[in-house]
Amino acid sequence: MIIHELSALDLARAIASGEVSAAEVLAHTRSRIDACPEVGAFAHVTADRADREARAADQRVEEGAPLPFDGVPLPIKDATAVAGEPWEQGAAILVGNVAEEDEGVVTLLAEAGTVMVGKTTAPEFSFPAYTEPEIGPPARTPWDVRRTAGGSSGGAAAAVAAGIVPAAHGSDGGGSLRIPSACCGTVGFKASRGVVSPGPRGVSGSGLTTHGVITRTVEDSAALLDVLAHPWPGETYHPPRDAVLERAGSYLAASRQSTGLLKVGLLLDPLNVDDVDLHPDAEEAALRLAGTLESLGHSVRTVHRPFTPRDWEAFMPLWTSAAAAIPLTAEDEGNVTELTRWLREQGKRLSATDLGSAVNAVQALTRKAALGWADVDVILSPTLSGPPAFPGELKLPDGGEDFEAQKRFTPWASTWNLTGNASISLPVHRAVVDGVELPFGAMLGAVKPGGDALLLSLASDVEKADPWPSIREPMASAG
Incomplete structure (x- = not known):
């Protein structure tokens, strides 16, 4: 048994059976962190908390009462608060900031028995589709450590792809679980709006963002969604009815049923743009997945966008107002990235009418998408327009140009945050690009609300029919 090659579910079974202890798994995980510095996966390593949680897991196993994921190492994105641990969010102005309490998803993952081995690298306030924090290492795909791991959950995807951990927490407000998964060759699932709560203290705001995980297998994504899909009092959004989930009883069970x-x-x-220079292998990823689906008996036909890029612009006021709402002093304003500064400037120009109109426009776009795609069940697209980018292709000196480059890099993902449907x-x-083998992702999106279990079932069938590599050792192909 090679510990770091196991899935989260397989590792949990090995620990529960006594084949390996949580302490041994933690020691092995730390050796993997030390062995893979090139990917920049961790902003912080949480030694004391991890030791404490691993000891508790081994105690429960010894007593014959293991939790579902006892002893499984699972780090938390540095955008998310963990009590007593650094919470710097990739921002120079937050160096030394320590969280006072756990966010709800951290509590749920701990209650499932996972061991929080660290905080994964995130960009400043999690706005970019790349992970180049102002503090600490940038996140890099282990397929070619010259290229970005994507963002904003880039450290999480790098940690999973490099075989440091089998799964990692992340969040997704415009593609931030799916973009890094495409860059790193992992599975990134964004749940439907309302499935994963920001509670008990957090709020949903515009409803764009949800917590989730990055994994190497669809079953792990499903099983961990069962952990995270927990309501707290006072919810703003509620999960839509999921008929497949109701029949199966759990997301994991649904993923095991065709x-x-x-x-x-x-x-x-x-x-989100009129046209894009689509890399042939990005297109091939979608075509390959289409062929796999057809081989499984599903019908695939070409569809077109049911709304215009101008309609998509409703995303901008929601995104920029969130940036403008970050409480910064005048001194802080001079010490944030150009992208953050540009987003805040755009957000501060909004009137109440602008923001209200944007909310209405998002709802109108959602109706157009539902009506335009009413005769299909699932939308299939490339995840990204090209291979994992070199950092200089995305992080640009001008904030507006930076954002436009990001839009062209990820022309599909954010729509599912607008509609709130699963993806x-x-x-x-x-494929080999410039002498280096790189991963290319394809994305599935549910047309109707409550398609989470359906997507997980479909994705699991795809994984069985056309399996992907599990781990990529850093620098293995970069030369």
């Missing part, structure tokens, strides 16, 4: 035959719409039109990126394709 779905009925589905109608799949293949979408290559970009959704998953799968690492279905690999």
